[in-house]
Structures are given as structure tokens and as C-alpha cells.
Amino acid sequence: MPKTNMKDTIKNVSIDLFYKKGYFASSINDIARAAGIQKSSIYYHYSNKEDILFDILKTAMIDLDSKLESRLAGIKKTEERMRTAIYCHTLFHMRRQKEVLISDSELRGLTVDNYKIIIEMRDKYDRKFQSILKKGMDEGVFAENNYKILSNAIITMCTAVSIWFNPHGQLSKEKIAQIYADFNLKAIKV
Amino acid sequence: MPKTNMKDTIKNVSIDLFYKKGYFASSINDIARAAGIQKSSIYYHYSNKEDILFDILKTAMIDLDSKLESRLAGIKKTEERMRTAIYCHTLFHMRRQKEVLISDSELRGLTVDNYKIIIEMRDKYDRKFQSILKKGMDEGVFAENNYKILSNAIITMCTAVSIWFNPHGQLSKEKIAQIYADFNLKAIKV
DNA sequence: GTCTATAGATGGATAGAC
DNA sequence: GTCTATCCATCTATAGAC
Numbered sequence: 545m546p547k548t549n550m551k552d553t554i555k556n557v558s559i560d561l562f563y564k565k566g567y568f569a570s571s572i573n574d575i576a577r578a579a580g581i582q583k584s585s586i587y588y589h590y591s592n593k594e595d596i597l598f599d600i601l602k603t604a605m606i607d608l609d610s611k612l613e614s615r616l617a618g619i620k621k622t623e624e625r626m627r628t629a630i631y632c633h634t635l636f637h638m639r640r641q642k643e644v645l646i647s648d649s650e651l652r653g654l655t656v657d658n659y660k661i662i663i664e665m666r667d668k669y670d671r672k673f674q675s676i677l678k679k680g681m682d683e684g685v686f687a688e689n690n691y692k693i694l695s696n697a698i699i700t701m702c703t704a705v706s707i708w709f710n711p712h713g714q715l716s717k718e719k720i721a722q723i724y725a726d727f728n729l730k731a732i733k734v
Numbered sequence: 735m736p737k738t739n740m741k742d743t744i745k746n747v748s749i750d751l752f753y754k755k756g757y758f759a760s761s762i763n764d765i766a767r768a769a770g771i772q773k774s775s776i777y778y779h780y781s782n783k784e785d786i787l788f789d790i791l792k793t794a795m796i797d798l799d800s801k802l803e804s805r806l807a808g809i810k811k812t813e814e815r816m817r818t819a820i821y822c823h824t825l826f827h828m829r830r831q832k833e834v835l836i837s838d839s840e841l842r843g844l845t846v847d848n849y850k851i852i853i854e855m856r857d858k859y860d861r862k863f864q865s866i867l868k869k870g871m872d873e874g875v876f877a878e879n880n881y882k883i884l885s886n887a888i889i890t891m892c893t894a895v896s897i898w899f900n901p902h903g904q905l906s907k908e909k910i911a912q913i914y915a916d917f918n919l920k921a922i923k924v
Numbered sequence: 925g926t927c928t929a930t931a932g933a934t935g936g937a938t939a940g941a942c
Numbered sequence: 943g944t945c946t947a948t949c950c951a952t953c954t955a956t957a958g959a960c
Contacts, residue, residue, distance in 0.1 A: 550943080550944095564842075565842060566758060566842050568756060568758030568759050569758050569842065569843075571934075571935065571936080572935080572936060572937080573934085573935085573936095581943090581944065581945090582944065582945060582946080583936085583937090584937080584938080584939095584944080584945075584946080584947095585943070585944050585945075586937095587936095587937070587938080588943060588944075589943090592936075592937075593936070593937090649839045652755060652756050652759065653759075689913070690905070690913065693905065693910060693913055694913070694917065696898045697891055697895075697913075697914060697917060698891075700890075700891060700894030700895075700897060700898065701887055701888075701890060701891035701894065703894070704890030704891065704893070704894055705887075705890075707890060708886045708890065715880070715883065720883060723879070723880065723883055723884070723887075724887060727884065727887060727921045727922075728921065730920065730921050731917045731918070731920050731921035732917075740925080740926095761952075761953065761954085762953080762954060762955080763952085763953080763954095771925090771926065771927090772926065772927060772928080773954090773955090774926080774927075774928080774929090774955080774956080774957095775925070775926050775927075776955095777954095777955070777956080778925060778926075779925090782954075782955075783954070783955095
């Protein structure tokens with residue numbers, strides 16, 4: 545059985561709270577109560593409230609990017625790379641629903657330096673989609689179009705699955721990711 | 735020239751503040767300062783802070799729905815109705831960027847009763863998209879698929895244009911709405 | 925309709941004991 | 943590593959004068 549780590553506990557209850565009530569509406573006191581400790585004890589593990597948020601956002605971004613990289617490894621065909629990227633992105637946004645929703649609505653809770661770090665990671669990730677899409681257009685497998693606009697459109701659609709996805713619904717995460725991949729591939733192909 | 739109405743001023747500066755800093759991070763004091771009055775004067779126009787948020791969200795939802803209705807009026811062909819709905823929804827989410835972004839991230843600021851009212855309006859609006867999409871599938875002009883999933887996918891994609899759209903970018907709002915309509919129509923057609 | 929003044933609660937964060 | 947106690951800033955909202 546895994547060692548109970550208080551820092552992880554704080555992080556996990558914070559994910560729940562930020563997801564349910566939002567970052568600003570969740571107090572240090574709320575977090576402490578959920579973690580079963582006094583609020584001052586939080587500061588032994590994290591230097592301040594923003595630090596918890598930053599930890600959550602950074603971890604989510606790192607995991608998202610590494611999932612993409614490992615899924616894409618070895619795939620050569622551009623069409624298949626695009627399909628895989630969309631499938632992977634959509635699946636992640638259902639599996640890690642709470643964290644990605646926090647990522648998308650609580651960025652304003654970060655001070656400038658931390659904000660820049662997350663935005664840079666996100667831009668780098670986005671450019672991977674853009675480059676696959678552009679390559680497909682150059683190769684003639686995808687219809688010529690504004691690749692930045694389409695890339696934004698596709699990524700935001702697949703990101704937003706986290707907003708409406710219901711874990712207790714009828715369709716599996718994998719089936720929904722499949723529908724999303726098919727939908728977008730059909731739209732971009734020549 | 736239009737009469738300067740303090741209630742409207744409060745509403746407008748609140749839209750700016752909620753958009754920039756978020757609802758919980760914006761204080762009554764911030765709003766008062768931006769409106770050029772003392773914070774106690776806010777309470778002459780609105781009974782509390784949530785009332786301002788609710789006013790913003792309700793107005794946005796009413797306007798969104800009435801835009802759709804007037805655009806759809808007289809259009810018979812299902813494919814054209816779908817195209818118009820997508821175009822209209824996307825355009826609105828660029829024209830009213832701030833308000834719709836608040837709508838999508840600050841719903842948690844509402845108490846239960848107000849929350850229910852907004853969600854009900856939103857569901858009713860969503861069902862209009864679902865019904866057009868389903869009709870197209872029944873008629874055989876759209877490919878058979880899970881119409882609820884696809885409807886969610888399309889609506890959230892077009893809603894999310896508000897996240898990345900840059901008013902100072904090269905493409906016009908109308909051009910982007912056109913790209914979005916074309917993209918989605920291509921994806922759903924048989 | 926806007927002001928000054930303030931109540932009353934809660935926020936993030938720190939000091940220092942154990 | 944967690945506790946009690948507390949500081950001080952800020953928050954929403956109200957009372958009552960003008």
C-alpha cells in the first residue's frame with residue numbers, strides 16, 4: 545500500500561476544491577479542513593496558496609505533453625499522427641477532467657512569472673498540433689486552410705470535452721475520443 | 735448622445751473586471767472605483783455582488799438566444815439551418831467575447847436558484863442545436879452518429895473561439911465564423 | 925442617488941511551542 | 943511535521959446623513 549504523503553493529500557483535496565468551487569472561492573482553511581490538518585500546517589508543505597495551484601497546473605501540463613510524445617513515438621504517416629494526437633488529447637481531458645478544468649479557468653490565479661511558465665508550456669504543446677496540421681496540408685493529405693485557426697478550433701473542441709463529459713454516461717472515454725478523432729479528421733481531410 | 739446610466743456603468747465596468755480578474759478576485763471596491771462612485775452606492779442599484787453577475791449572465795444568454803432565433807427565421811433547409819446556427823453562435827462569441835467568457839467560467843459564483851435559471855436557458859438553447867442536428871441525420875443529409883455528442887462537440891468548439899480570438903488579428907470575425915461553419919458542416923455531412 | 929463611517933466576518937500568512 | 947494563537951488586510955454589506 546502507498547505511503548500517505550501529506551503534500552499529495554493537500555494537492556489532491558485542492559484539486560477537488562478548485563474544481564468544485566474555484567481557486568479564489570476555496571480558502572486555505574477549506575483545504576486544511578479537507579486534508580484533516582490545521583491551516584498553518586499547509587505552509588510547511590507549500591509556501592503559499594498560489595504554490596498549490598501552480599503545482600497542479602504544472603503537473604497536468606507535463607503529463608499531457610508526455611502522453612502525447614509517447615503516443616506519437618514511431619508513427620510516421622501525418623494523417624495517423626494527427627488522429628493519434630486528437631485521440632490522445634481528448635482522452636486525457638476526460639481522464640484528468642478536474643485538473644484540466646482548473647487549468648482552463650484558474651490561470652488568472654497565477655502571478656506573472658508562474659503564468660509565463662505555464663503559457664510557454666502550453667504554446668509549445670499547441671505548436672506540435674499546428675506543425676502536424678501544416679505538414680498534412682503541405683503534403684496534400686489535408687485540405688489547404690488557415691492551419692493556426694483550424695488547430696485552435698480542434699484543440700479547443702477536444703479540450704472542452706472536459707466541460708460536458710459525464711463519467712457515469714453511457715459511452716466510454718475511448719469511444720468518445722474515437723468519435724472526436726473521426727469527426728475532426730473528416731473535417732480536415734481533402 | 736445616450737444618457738449615462740449608473741446601473742449600466744456598473745454593469746459594464748463589472749464585465750471588464752470579471753473578464754480581466756475573475757468574479758471572486760474582483761471586489762465591490764474595485765467595481766466602485768472603476769465606476770467612479772463609493773462602494774456603498776453600488777447597493778442602491780444592485781442588492782448584492784451576485785446580482786451584478788446574474789444580470790450579466792442573463793442578458794448574454796437572452797441576447798444569444800434571440801440572435802439565433804432571428805437568424806433562423808424563414809430558413810427551411812436543415813443543412814442551411816445548421817450552417818446558420820453555427821455561424822451565428824461563433825460570431826456572437828467573438829462579438830460578445832468578454833461576457834461569454836464570464837458565462838463560461840463564473841457560473842459557480844451563482845447561488846442555486848440563479849444557477850438553475852441560467853442552466854435552464856442554456857439547456858434550452860443547446861437543445862435547438864441538437865434538434866437541427868438530429869433532423870439532418872433523420873433526413874439523411876447528415877451522417878448518422880450520436881447527435882448529442884456531436885452537438886456538444888460543435889457548440890463547445892464554437893464557444894471556445896472566445897478564448898483565443900484576438901480582435902486585433904488579421905482575420906475578420908465574419909471570416910472566422912465562416913471557417914468554423916464550413917469545418918463543422920464538412921464533418922457532419924454524409 | 926451618493927456620501928462617510930463602520931460593523932462583522934473571513935481571508936492569507938507568520939510566530940513559536942511541542 | 944503539526945499544533946495554538948494571533949496579526950493585519952480585505953471582504954461584503956448596512957446605517958444613516960445629506
